[in-house]
Amino acid sequence: MPKEWTDKQERQYEHIKDSAEDRGAGPRRAEEIGARIVNKNRARAGQTKTASRTSLTGKSPQQRGGQRSGRGGPKGLTRDQLYNEAKQRNIKGRSKMTKSQLAAALGKD
Template sequence: MPRGSSPARERQYEHIRDSLKARGNPRSEEIAARTVNKERARSGEAKEASPSSLRGPSSSRRGGLNSHKGPQGRTYDELYHEAAERGIQGRSKMNKAELEQALRKH
């Protein structure tokens, strides 16, 4: 985070980073920083803003629209972590389809 960021933006960065880490995303810090920087640019908190940062829906809106959609649904890592949280036995030997089925049953 750049110096002079507000405490609210710091918390937003930490929340996004921790959420992505919990889902097993290895690029959590990069994605969180980019998301917060784009929000800072959109709200006028940043010194400079690229035109693409100012166009389109906000990051939170875009993420909400696109989450868990499409033919693939959630990733294997997301399914695996949820199975671990629920204590599903044999999850390490399951493929994506088997994890989905086990989570539906559990």
């Protein structure tokens, strides 16, 4: 790890790396995730010579909680899950409804 890191930042890096590996990331990807988070925190604290604009503005990685991570696909329940809930609530016309119509009928839009 870089010489500039404090003992606390080193411990934070190890914790993040282990956590990422536990979630299924490979060892190299886990190291990258840990280093990026620690380095971004260092930039926000003014401990680096240079920092990107995105490192200085917006939420910290801890506050963001993965909001920008992962795939950008659809979120929420699947159409089948919505359909089954509508069936349990005995909503009429559910078989002809789309996912968005089911969500609206269930009040989940």
